[in-house]
Amino acid sequence: MSGVVGALVEWMRVRGRSLEYFSFAVRRATGIFLAAYLLAHMVDISTILLGRGVYEALLDVFHGPIGLAFDVILVFSLSLHGALGIYSAVVEAGLCLKYRRALLAAAWIGGLAGAALIVWVILNVW
Amino acid sequence: MKWRLIVRRWKEGWREPRYEEYLVDADPDTSVLDALEKAWLGDRTLVFEHACHHGVCGACGMVINGVERLACITRLGDVAVGNTVVVEPLRGFPVISDLAVDKSRMFRATARINPVTLEAAEGGVGEAPGRAAVRPEKLLDCLECGICYSACPISRTMGEYMGPAALALASKTLEASGDWARVEAALGRFGVWSCHAAFECSVRCPAGFDPGGLIMVLRGKALRRQLRGGLG
Numbered sequence: 001m002s003g004v005v006g007a008l009v010e011w012m013r014v015r016g017r018s019l020e021y022f023s024f025a026v027r028r029a030t031g032i033f034l035a036a037y038l039l040a041h042m043v044d045i046s047t048i049l050l051g052r053g054v055y056e057a058l059l060d061v062f063h064g065p066i067g068l069a070f071d072v073i074l075v076f077s078l079s080l081h082g083a084l085g086i087y088s089a090v091v092e093a094g095l096c097l098k099y100r101r102a103l104l105a106a107a108w109i110g111g112l113a114g115a116a117l118i119v120w121v122i123l124n125v126w
Numbered sequence: 127m128k129w130r131l132i133v134r135r136w137k138e139g140w141r142e143p144r145y146e147e148y149l150v151d152a153d154p155d156t157s158v159l160d161a162l163e164k165a166w167l168g169d170r171t172l173v174f175e176h177a178c179h180h181g182v183c184g185a186c187g188m189v190i191n192g193v194e195r196l197a198c199i200t201r202l203g204d205v206a207v208g209n210t211v212v213v214e215p216l217r218g219f220p221v222i223s224d225l226a227v228d229k230s231r232m233f234r235a236t237a238r239i240n241p242v243t244l245e246a247a248e249g250g251v252g253e254a255p256g257r258a259a260v261r262p263e264k265l266l267d268c269l270e271c272g273i274c275y276s277a278c279p280i281s282r283t284m285g286e287y288m289g290p291a292a293l294a295l296a297s298k299t300l301e302a303s304g305d306w307a308r309v310e311a312a313l314g315r316f317g318v319w320s321c322h323a324a325f326e327c328s329v330r331c332p333a334g335f336d337p338g339g340l341i342m343v344l345r346g347k348a349l350r351r352q353l354r355g356g357l358g
Contacts, residue, residue, distance in 0.1 A: 017329075020329065021279070024279060024323065088322075092321075094347065094349065097339050
């Protein structure tokens with residue numbers, strides 16, 4: 001295997017790896033997912049050019065359990081990608097290297113807690 | 127106790143690698159390297175590298191049950207799943223034969239750094255009258271086993287990347303000399319900036335050398351130097 005698919009397979013080879021490696025893989029996977037989402041979102045909003053009916057028909061697809069499940073995945077991806085990205089930016093600038101494992105743990109806790117809070121708001125407030 | 131040693135094998139001319147099983151009689155404290163040597167007694171075509179048998183030379187780096195380790199200091203009982211141990215060559219290097227890989231990529235990258243060794247810093251062993259000149263090329267605590275290249279997701283997918291051991295050498299060189307010219311190669315596109323902080327190199331390093339941490343130290347210094355330059 002070579003090229004993009006080969007690289008993806010190698011990056012996601014997490015069996016037996018450390019939390020640091022697993023975090024790297026999550027950063028990559030969520031980054032790719034978010035990029036794909038952004039692209040899909042651009043296509044989604046572009047359907048307004050085809051008329052209001054087409055746009056609203058597409059929006060209806062995302063109203064319901066499937067849309068909700070997708071939103072939950074999206075929120076977790078955003079939150080984890082952001083939190084792990086901040087961790088990555090700090091250590092990749094050569095800062096706080098002695099505390100990098102504590103920082104990573106904090107990033108995971110913050111990312112998961114933030115996502116859980118947003119999902120709770122989605123489910124109970126909106 | 128019987129152990130199932132499953133070895134990934136490939137030789138020049140084979141279209142695909144294949145896994146072969148060897149049954150080895152050994153106790154749980156036996157090293158994976160010793161078990162491989164027992165298997166070799168029954169199959170002299172099995173190829174693997176080894177030398178010191180006590181974790182110093184770095185020759186026997188392999189992927190053992192999915193994780194990079196030195197086979198000579200890894201006990202069967204510590205890594206076996208049931209009684210099975212799967213042994214594969216290091217990743218990120220071309221396979222020469224079975225478990226032996228070509229690590230010249232790592233040595234080429236290391237050669238691009240102009241290191242300061244402890245000997246040179248203390249007056250230069252190589253410059254002493256009457257002694258043969260010693261070209262310093264050993265990387266401090268690094269065993270040059272290649273385990274960090276195999277563990278690193280970037281090394282495995284970007285052939286041009288200089289890799290953890292070479293960049294750690296650059297970081298130590300800059301720390302010892304303060305001379306940016308010695309580490310110029312490490313500051314390019316395929317040097318420190320290609321590392322993505324997975325830190326598996328540091329986790330797997332059998333010498334505790336922490337290549338990932340050293341790369342980030344060098345990167346931090348390079349970043350601050352560039353910022354200072356940019357700010358005038």
